[in-house]
Each structure stands twice: as C-alpha cells, then as structure tokens.
Amino acid sequence: MSKVIGVMGESGSGKTTAMRTLPSTETFYIDCDKKGLNWKGWRKQYSIENMNYFSTDSFSTVESLLNKVNSEEKFKHIKYVVIDTINGMMVADEMRILQMQAGDKRSARTDLASNGWNLINKCLTLREDLTVIILAHSETISDENGIVRTRIKTNGRKLEKLVLESKMTTVIWAVRQEGKYKFVLNADGSTCKTPLGAFQKDECDNDIMIVIKALEDY
Helix, strand or coil: CCEEEEEEECCCCCCCHHHHHCCHHHEEEEECCCCCCCCCCHHHHCCCCCCCEEECCCHHHHHHHHHHHHHCHHHCCCCEEEEECHHHHHHHHHHHHHCCCHHHHHHHHHHHHHHHHHHHHHHCCCCCCCEEEEEEEEEEEECCCCCEEEEECCCCHHHHHHCHHHHCCEEEEEEEECCEEEEECCCCCECCECCCCCCCCCEEECCHHHHHHHCCCC
8 A cells, every 4th residue: 555645735835845855766746737846957857758747637647647657667666656736637627617518517527526536545556665645725614613624625515525634644734934834744723634653743844755754654
C-alpha cells in the first residue's frame, strides 16, 4: 500500500512551493492546474523531456499516469507523485458538464461526485515505495450546528458528505501567517491530521520532505 498525503490550503498559502524540496529525479509531477510551478529553475527539474512532468485536468488521464508510474519499468525510480491540484480537475469537470445537453448532465454530475473519491482510492493501491501527495484548496465552512471548520474544498454535493480527508491518514494545512509560510499538522476546527506520535509539535516549516521523513515509520 502506498502512502497518501493531503496538503490543503488557500491560494497563495505555499502548497506548491512546499514541493520544491522533493528530489526531482525521483518525482513525477502532475500539474492539474496547468499553471506551471512557482520556484526558479523548476523547468530544468520537471519537464516532459525528463519524463517527470505532465499537465492535464482529466481524472482519467491522471489515473493512466498513475498506472504507468506504478507498473512500467522506466518509472521504477519514481518514489513521489504530486497531484497539483485535485480541485483543478473538479473545476474542469464542472466546466465540461456546463457544455453538455441537459439529459447528459445528471449522469455526469454523479461522475463528478465520485471522481475525487475514486482517485484517492486508486492512489492507496499503488506500490509500497510510492508516496502520493495530493494538493487541494481549502475552505472554511459553518455546518448546520454553527461549528466552523477548515477542510478540503470539494465540488459536488455527494463529495461534501463523503469528506475526502477520511481516506487519508495524513492531511496537512498550508498557511501564511505574518509573512511566513508553514504547515499546520493538527488544529482544532480543521480536518488536518497526522499519525499519533509522528510529530512533536503541531506546526513545522513549509517543506514536504520534513513531513515525508517523519512518516517513514508509519
């Protein structure tokens, strides 16, 4: 079973930037927002020519890429896969649904509600030495009881009830406070969570390798 790490945060909170410390020779980056990465020199690290970068907002294409990385010999050196962001695919699906005929929209919306859930299930079935990092936008909501919490933003009413975080043992929250970027690992009023005993503090630097190394024994 592969490891799956969720990284949620608002736009500009440092989600993508935190991936800068991954070893590019062992990482496959799937750019679902189609906006490129945001640190100097990333194009030399990640490219189609290097066979470690692909830009797509299609769930089926991402699943195909995961299958290739998981099983093909030429990708055996890959230890980390980044999906940036799952929301990029959800929004793209919604835009495609808007262009459909009315009769086709109902079944398409059912697919929209299940695509994110199925993707995470897929990630959990990959080879043991793979770590899949799923980046997602966050939202702060108030439920019917007036309880406010921050969670992964989803598209589709069914997914709002399912809660993507329930499929992951680790969900970290990227935040920017007082001009500094950091990860929140555990916090009341949010769905971020980490395995018991993995971290001594509830926060750490904005560096995904810190999280990965802390989870090596889990």
